[in-house]
Amino acid sequence: xxxxxxxxxxxQMAAVLAQNMGYGWIVNLGIGIPTNxxxxxxxxxxxxxxxxNGVIGYGxxxxxxxxxxxxxxxxxxxxxxxNPGASIVHHADAFAVIRRGMxxxxxxxxxxVAPDGSFANWKTTNEPWNNLGGIGGAMDLASCAKQxxxxxxxxxxDGEPRLLEKCSLPVTAPSGVxxxxxxxxxxxxxxxxxxxxxxxxxxxxxxxxxxTGAPLEVSPDFRRVAV
Amino acid sequence: xxxxxxxxxxxQMAAVLAQNMGYGWIVNLGIGIPTNxxxxxxxxxxxxxxxxNGVIGYGxxxxxxxxxxxxxxxxxxxxxxxNPGASIVHHADAFAVIRRGMxxxxxxxxxxVAPDGSFANWKTTNEPWNNLGGIGGAMDLASCAKQxxxxxxxxxxDGEPRLLEKCSLPVTAPSGVxxxxxxxxxxxxxxxxxxxxxxxxxxxxxxxxxxTGAPLEVSPDFRRVAV
Amino acid sequence: xxxxxxxxxxxASLMIPGFGPGQPTNLLAALWRTNATGLTTISNGVxxxxxxxxQKGLGDLVMAGRVKKVIAAFTASTRPSRTGTAEALVANxxxxxELVPQGxxxxxxxxxxxxxxxxxxxxxxxxETATGKEHRDFNGRAFVMETALFADYAFIRAxxxxxxxxxLFRRAARNFNPIMxxxxxxxxxxxxxxxxxxxxxxxxxxxxxGIYVTTLVRIPVGGVLHINRATGMAIRQTA
Amino acid sequence: xxxxxxxxxxxASLMIPGFGPGQPTNLLAALWRTNATGLTTISNGVxxxxxxxxQKGLGDLVMAGRVKKVIAAFTASTRPSRTGTAEALVANxxxxxELVPQGxxxxxxxxxxxxxxxxxxxxxxxxETATGKEHRDFNGRAFVMETALFADYAFIRAxxxxxxxxxLFRRAARNFNPIMxxxxxxxxxxxxxxxxxxxxxxxxxxxxxGIYVTTLVRIPVGGVLHINRATGMAIRQTA
Numbered sequence: 001x002x003x004x005x006x007x008x009x010x011x012q013m014a015a016v017l018a019q020n021m022g023y024g025w026i027v028n029l030g031i032g033i034p035t036n037x038x039x040x041x042x043x044x045x046x047x048x049x050x051x052x053n054g055v056i057g058y059g060x061x062x063x064x065x066x067x068x069x070x071x072x073x074x075x076x077x078x079x080x081x082x083n084p085g086a087s088i089v090h091h092a093d094a095f096a097v098i099r100r101g102m103x104x105x106x107x108x109x110x111x112x113v114a115p116d117g118s119f120a121n122w123k124t125t126n127e128p129w130n131n132l133g134g135i136g137g138a139m140d141l142a143s144c145a146k147q148x149x150x151x152x153x154x155x156x157x158d159g160e161p162r163l164l165e166k167c168s169l170p171v172t173a174p175s176g177v178x179x180x181x182x183x184x185x186x187x188x189x190x191x192x193x194x195x196x197x198x199x200x201x202x203x204x205x206x207x208x209x210x211x212t213g214a215p216l217e218v219s220p221d222f223r224r225v226a227v
Numbered sequence: 228x229x230x231x232x233x234x235x236x237x238x239q240m241a242a243v244l245a246q247n248m249g250y251g252w253i254v255n256l257g258i259g260i261p262t263n264x265x266x267x268x269x270x271x272x273x274x275x276x277x278x279x280n281g282v283i284g285y286g287x288x289x290x291x292x293x294x295x296x297x298x299x300x301x302x303x304x305x306x307x308x309x310n311p312g313a314s315i316v317h318h319a320d321a322f323a324v325i326r327r328g329m330x331x332x333x334x335x336x337x338x339x340v341a342p343d344g345s346f347a348n349w350k351t352t353n354e355p356w357n358n359l360g361g362i363g364g365a366m367d368l369a370s371c372a373k374q375x376x377x378x379x380x381x382x383x384x385d386g387e388p389r390l391l392e393k394c395s396l397p398v399t400a401p402s403g404v405x406x407x408x409x410x411x412x413x414x415x416x417x418x419x420x421x422x423x424x425x426x427x428x429x430x431x432x433x434x435x436x437x438x439t440g441a442p443l444e445v446s447p448d449f450r451r452v453a454v
Numbered sequence: 455x456x457x458x459x460x461x462x463x464x465x466a467s468l469m470i471p472g473f474g475p476g477q478p479t480n481l482l483a484a485l486w487r488t489n490a491t492g493l494t495t496i497s498n499g500v501x502x503x504x505x506x507x508x509q510k511g512l513g514d515l516v517m518a519g520r521v522k523k524v525i526a527a528f529t530a531s532t533r534p535s536r537t538g539t540a541e542a543l544v545a546n547x548x549x550x551x552e553l554v555p556q557g558x559x560x561x562x563x564x565x566x567x568x569x570x571x572x573x574x575x576x577x578x579x580x581x582e583t584a585t586g587k588e589h590r591d592f593n594g595r596a597f598v599m600e601t602a603l604f605a606d607y608a609f610i611r612a613x614x615x616x617x618x619x620x621x622l623f624r625r626a627a628r629n630f631n632p633i634m635x636x637x638x639x640x641x642x643x644x645x646x647x648x649x650x651x652x653x654x655x656x657x658x659x660x661x662x663x664g665i666y667v668t669t670l671v672r673i674p675v676g677g678v679l680h681i682n683r684a685t686g687m688a689i690r691q692t693a
Numbered sequence: 694x695x696x697x698x699x700x701x702x703x704x705a706s707l708m709i710p711g712f713g714p715g716q717p718t719n720l721l722a723a724l725w726r727t728n729a730t731g732l733t734t735i736s737n738g739v740x741x742x743x744x745x746x747x748q749k750g751l752g753d754l755v756m757a758g759r760v761k762k763v764i765a766a767f768t769a770s771t772r773p774s775r776t777g778t779a780e781a782l783v784a785n786x787x788x789x790x791e792l793v794p795q796g797x798x799x800x801x802x803x804x805x806x807x808x809x810x811x812x813x814x815x816x817x818x819x820x821e822t823a824t825g826k827e828h829r830d831f832n833g834r835a836f837v838m839e840t841a842l843f844a845d846y847a848f849i850r851a852x853x854x855x856x857x858x859x860x861l862f863r864r865a866a867r868n869f870n871p872i873m874x875x876x877x878x879x880x881x882x883x884x885x886x887x888x889x890x891x892x893x894x895x896x897x898x899x900x901x902x903g904i905y906v907t908t909l910v911r912i913p914v915g916g917v918l919h920i921n922r923a924t925g926m927a928i929r930q931t932a
Contacts, residue, residue, distance in 0.1 A: 048904055050904070051626075052556060053473045053626045053629045054628055055625070056902045056904060057857070057896075057903075069682070069689065070475045070476075070624050070625035070627045071625045071626055072474045072475060072626050075474075076498075077474050077684075082625075082896060084890070084892030085855060085857025085891030085892060087857075087894075087899035087903065088623075088628055088896045088897055088899065089628075090628050090630070090631070090632040090633055090661075091556075091560040091630045092561055092563065092564035092807075093807075094560070095556070095557030095561060096806055096807035096808065096875065097902075098557055098808070099576065099577070099809065100806060100807060100808040101808065123582075129583075129585055130544070130551075131529060131544070131550075131551040131552055131553045132529050132530040132544055132553065133528075133529060133530050135527050135554070135555050135556065136528060137527070137556035137557055139555035139557075139558075139577050139578045139581060140555050140556060140558065140578075143576045143577045143578065143579060144576060144577070144808060170581065171580070173581065174579075174580035253665055278865075279795060279796075280712045280865045280868045281865065281867055281868060282864070282865050283665060284663075295864065296714055296919040296921070297863045297864035297865055297866045298864045298865055299712075299713045299865050303713030303737075304713050304922040304923075309657060309864075311618070311651070311653030312617070312619075312620060312652030312653060313657045314655075314660035314663040314664065315658055315660065315862075315867055316867075317867050317869070317870070317871040317872055318712070318799040318802075318872060319802065320568075322568075322795070322796030322800060323567055323568035323636065324665070325569070325796055326568055326569025326796060326814065326815065327567060327568060327569040327636070328569065350821075356824055357790075358789075358790040358791055359768050359769040359780055359790060359792065360769050361767040361769055362766050362767070362794050362822065363766050363767060363795050364794070364795035364796055366794035366796075366797075366816050366817045366820060367794050367796030367797065367816040370815045370816045370817065370818060371569060398819070399820065400819065401818075401820070402819075561809070565812070568800070569814070569815065570800070570814060571813050571831035571832070571834075571836055572829075572831060572836075573804070573809050573811070573813070574812070576808065592810035592840070593810070595810075601831070622897070623897070625896070628897075657864070658861070658898075659898050661897075
């Protein structure tokens with residue numbers, strides 16, 4: 001009997017991202033679902049979290065009463081804890097780490113992604129370049145991190161696909177995405193293709209393909225997410 | 228009766244340089260006579276000494292028993308003291324101060340100087356550029372400091388002039404020198420001319436001109452050095 | 455605070471640090487109380503507006519038409535549902551905006567402070583932000599040339615300071631503060647803790663050498679130390 | 694020390710900090726004891742030679758023909774009376790030298806560590822060191838383009854460190870250490886003081902974040918802490 005359909009929560013999406021981190025990686029978490037990843041990392045992963053504001057080695061989100069107004073993640077407002085061995089650098093040195101290519105993975109939110117690894121997350125219209133938008137550090141990260149993981153809803157509120165043959169919005173980077181975690185699927189991006197790796201409880205490959213704007217190659221290891 | 232000829236000692240040359248510092252200036256002292264200037268500054272001058280190695284706010288040379296092997300000036304070997312309010316930066320930040328144009332004056336040793344403000348202090352031959360030499364931080368300083376003061380012997384050991392119409396050795400900077408303190412004279416460099424401002428005890432303008440390789444305009448205020 | 459910004463001229467450029475913490479809140483509120491206008495600002499975002507007179511900041515100056523140009527990594531909201539402070543003004547031509555990737559912004563400021571007029575970065579290559587800019591390959595990879603930023607003024611928020619002007623920052627409140635302090639002609643600093651005598655701060659621990667600092671003011675009792683973003687409430691200096 | 698450099702390969706590039714203090718003396722002496730050759734070095738000067746086996750450094754490696762190329766702000770003595778270590782070797786073609794103004798050297802290293810492939814500087818414009826290099830005007834002033842330096846290895850001398858690799862330097866021993874630690878793939882650090890647990894160093898006081906560091910070794914008892922340049926005597930680690 002088919003399992004009941006159960007889209008992933010934001011926390012579950014963050015947990016899936018956390019599962020995809022390698023031992024000892026240096027990881028940058030963007031605003032939104034990604035910043036929650038810090039709550040799902042295990043000590044044995046020995047991940048070092050790096051933030052654009054120069055905090056290196058932060059830990060989980062600060063609990064009630066643990067907040068220090070001077071210790072926040074890339075959201076600039078969310079209080080986090082520091083792990084032993086944390087260090088602080090200024091903004092230019094924080095981006096020196098990024099541009100040198102030391103970030104093993106950057107996790108970002110996105111509006112759209114394509115099989116060539118391009119994605120869009122900074123502008124919601126196709127109006128000509130008008131210097132309006134919110135780039136933040138996403139372009140620096142996307143240009144320089146070894147991998148880009150995205151966390152995003154699989155479709156728009158109107159049900160339109162966000163995984164597309166080609167991004168229709170202005171891109172944040174023309175390549176680099178290797179993994180997309182949505183509320184219904186986990187999709188690897190490899191060799192110019194979307195590879196469907198995992199599904200949320202109750203979703204079939206056909207159902208996921210039906211709301212995806214580009215062909216999905218179903219992985220031989222296609223399976224239910226384990227979070 | 229003519230005063231006895233008394234060329235300036237190295238310490239007296241350093242003292243003349245110290246007399247020419249303005250209140251609150253940020254000053255960089257090069258290797259040789261200039262590093263001795265730190266011993267002749269008075270507290271009311273409120274000079275901040277900056278060194279290429281990132282020591283900002285050092286004081287006089289360390290006396291016997293005061294030496295700290297980790298506190299040295301631009302010579303890299305001469306121990307100095309730190310003034311209250313000193314700070315330390317790394318080498319790139321030390322040169323950031325220089326390139327931004329914050330150094331009011333850099334005092335350097337030199338082999339040759341010309342009335343256009345050019346000077347030579349890093350190479351003793353005219354062989355084609357062969358990547359051999361000792362530049363140190365002199366070029367960065369000479370390109371960026373508001374003024375360049377030189378401390379040098381008036382002639383070579385063989386009695387050849389070092390103040391010349393044009394430097395014959397490769398230059399350290401094509402312009403920027405405003406003051407030259409030699410063992411027998413103090414010469415301002417202004418509007419493409421050497422202006423003879425002061426003389427060592429016993430030396431006349433004519434005698435100084437005789438060992439100078441370019442015309443000296445004698446200042447109306449021409450006087451004996453007061454050190 | 456008011457004294458520190460009393461002679462702030464019209465049409466000046468101003469660096470404003472802060473990324474959550476580390477904002478010179480009290481200097482900005484004092485600037486709001488002057489008549490200074492025609493500003494060009496360099497900051498991470500265009501800032502919030504506030505009804506609290508002690509929290510008046512860049513967003514308020516922008517909305518009051520006192521800012522001519524903003525250079526920032528966020529010139530508009532990323533949320534389609536929420537219109538950013540600057541968008542309408544840019545649309546009607548009364549505000550100029552220059553949108554810059556945040557790392558490029560930080561490096562342009564650091565370059566301004568380091569006497570480097572221009573540099574090459576990989577950030578933004580292949581996107582609209584690099585359109586029309588000079589590109590160049592190094593070792594087979596494309597980079598875009600970016601130029602330095604240097605301002606007439608920087609407002610700085612420090613945690614500690616000594617009478618020589620040496621500054622220390624605390625945790626993530628450091629962010630843009632050190633590089634902006636290096637990249638402006640006039641550097642005005644509001645300090646959280648009492649200002650100590652020169653010599654009381656270990657030279658090895660200084661984050662910004664005093665030679666960069668023009669004016670130091672301790673945040674007075676009642677001044678704003680932090681703003682709780684969740685509640686919008688100011689946490690104030692008590693002693 | 695020997696273990697830390699045991700796998701050091703031939704033909705590697707190596708950053709060597711130090712400007713008087715701050716030299717990784719013990720790592721250099723350990724490198725001398727390996728057979729590594731064909732080095733490209735990046736340092737302020739070409740260094741001294743020493744008869745003391747514990748003080749063997751770059752000068753000795755150069756004279757032994759184990760260095761292919763030196764990049765430095767001093768490739769020859771400034772004193773006409775004293776021939777520098779490298780001069781004869783360069784003259785007979787067995788050593789390549791690249792002479793760089795010291796600030797340009799520091800900025801090239803900082804750029805290598807910051808992912809900036811090239812930048813413009815005013816230093817050296819109008820001199821032989823800028824000959825043949827690309828020039829460009831910004832705001833009516835001439836600048837020369839310089840490219841980044843990045844090495845396979847950096848040997849670092851730190852005063853303190855924790856088990857996360859965070860480093861602190863003392864006074865003028867800082868010099869090139871932080872920027873070289875940022876601009877190399879493998880960063881091997883000799884530490885003067887006992888290595889403390891992660892968490893024992895205040896995050897605000899860290900000079901080099903641990904993420905840059907590959908290997909930490911405390912200077913053992915008998916190892917060289919400082920060299921008295923006047924006497925040539927080594928001051929050694931006692932506990």
